[in-house]
Amino acid sequence: MRLLPIIFAMMSVAPAIGQQPALEQGQAAAEAFVSGALPELWDDMSASMQEVFGGLAGLEQFQIGVTTSFGEELEVLSENVAPSGALSVYTRVSRWSLSETPLIIQLAIAPEGEIDGFLVQPEPQLAESEYLDYETKAELSLPFKGEWFVVWGGRTLEANYHAANREQRFAMDALIMRDGKTHAGEASVLENYYCWDEPILSPGKGTLVAVVSDLPDNPIGETDAANPAGNHVVIDLGNSEFAFLGHMREGSISLEVGDEVTTGQELGRCGNSGNTSEPHLHLHLQTTTDLTDGEGLPAFFVNYTADGKPVERGEPQAGQFVSGAFDRP
Structure with a gap:
């Protein structure tokens, strides 16, 4: 029930930027992570994201954990950029050598190009449900003011x-x-x-x-x-x-x-x-x-x-x- 289903978390939300710059920035950041060019990736992270990792060493440990669990990236299956409210979110789906399931790398990019969110996880699947056509019986109001x-x-x-x-x-x-x-x-x-x-x-x-x-x-x-x-x-x-x-x-x-x-x-x-x-x-x-x-x-x-x-x-x-x-x- 986190804001992002990730090994660490999105910290802030920023106005969306144009799709092409976000795509290029997302590609560059994902490549840096996959290739191990972590100082370059670290420099592109917002202060709040750096706070989450606690230092470049924390990012290095995270990358080691991903490659230990999933191997090396073999093939990029898809890439896209989509707005998520006020965010521009780059998503990359790829095959990895030690995983039967494709992995998702997802980055939230702020207008100034800083990375404000970062996800790495196996590609999820929609849960089956018998209630897709269900109509809520209770009369519900939004549970907050404003x-x-x-x-x-x-x-x-x-x-x-x-x-x-x-x-x-x-x-x-x-x-x-x-x-x-x-x-x-x-x-x-x-x-x-x-x-x-x-x-x-x-x-x-x-x-x-x-x-x-x-x-x-x-x-x-x-x-x-x-x-x-x-x-x-x-x-x-x-x-x-x-x-x-x-x-x-x-x-x-x-x-x-x-x-x-x-x-x-x-x-x-x-x-x-x-x-x-x-x-x-x-x-x-x-x-x-x-x-x-x-x-x-x-x-x-x-x-x-x-x-x-x-x-x-x-x-x-x-x-x-x-x-x-x-x-x-």
């Missing part, structure tokens, strides 16, 4: 890495972005993220069936894979629809299992707990209360706006700025 940005959302892997996971097949990750960035000031300071400590609201009426509230918020650059949802609640919406809302701030959830909640009621505050690269909200519906055992369900929200246009009922998509019925005070 305008948020959908980082991951939709039904394709390009728009939503969660779609490779059966339980989170239709999940959404959202945060606040202003002027192409998710934070002000130093990226290492949690309080600098715009969505940090923002109220997370109940998307519908129901009963709490799971609550975790005592996990620490991760420093930027660290994740808690052992507790993927972090501080979270699970709401029984009825009709075997269970809503998971994750990554909330330590100690911000005062509710308990068995409590009844109403639409728009505050559940907790946005944080950085669990398997997350930076503060954001994760939300998905599934058929059970067990995060690792269930079927993901589409989450249709009502009466919201997407990129300034009214939506009577729909699924927020990656790259959209969305706002719901709860205005900021």
Whole structure:
């Protein structure tokens, strides 16, 4: 449930740049990584990305880990550049000598050419689902105030890495972005993220069936894979629809299992707990209360706006700025 399903994480979001320059920059960066020209790659990384690695030696260890696990790159199968909201994202798919599955190298490139995000992983596959035509029975509202940005959302892997996971097949990750960035000031300071400590609201009426509230918020650059949802609640919406809302701030959830909640009621505050690269909200519906055992369900929200246009009922998509019925005070 990280912002990027990667060995390390995207740290900031910047305005998109032209496709051809981004393609050339992505190719050069990927070639530098594959060939081991790491000082060159290091110099092209943003300060926040360098912070994640902790030094050139950290990048070197990462590259060694990839080549040890997957061998050497044999053939580039495809390359493309696509906008992801305000980002320009270069994606390279290639065959490697020790892997039957092609690998993806993906880089997020800022306008000035700096690398702000970096992914290396086996090419995922869409999870099968019997619920592609399912219509959400609960009436859901977006669970936050004001305008948020959908980082991951939709039904394709390009728009939503969660779609490779059966339980989170239709999940959404959202945060606040202003002027192409998710934070002000130093990226290492949690309080600098715009969505940090923002109220997370109940998307519908129901009963709490799971609550975790005592996990620490991760420093930027660290994740808690052992507790993927972090501080979270699970709401029984009825009709075997269970809503998971994750990554909330330590100690911000005062509710308990068995409590009844109403639409728009505050559940907790946005944080950085669990398997997350930076503060954001994760939300998905599934058929059970067990995060690792269930079927993901589409989450249709009502009466919201997407990129300034009214939506009577729909699924927020990656790259959209969305706002719901709860205005900021």
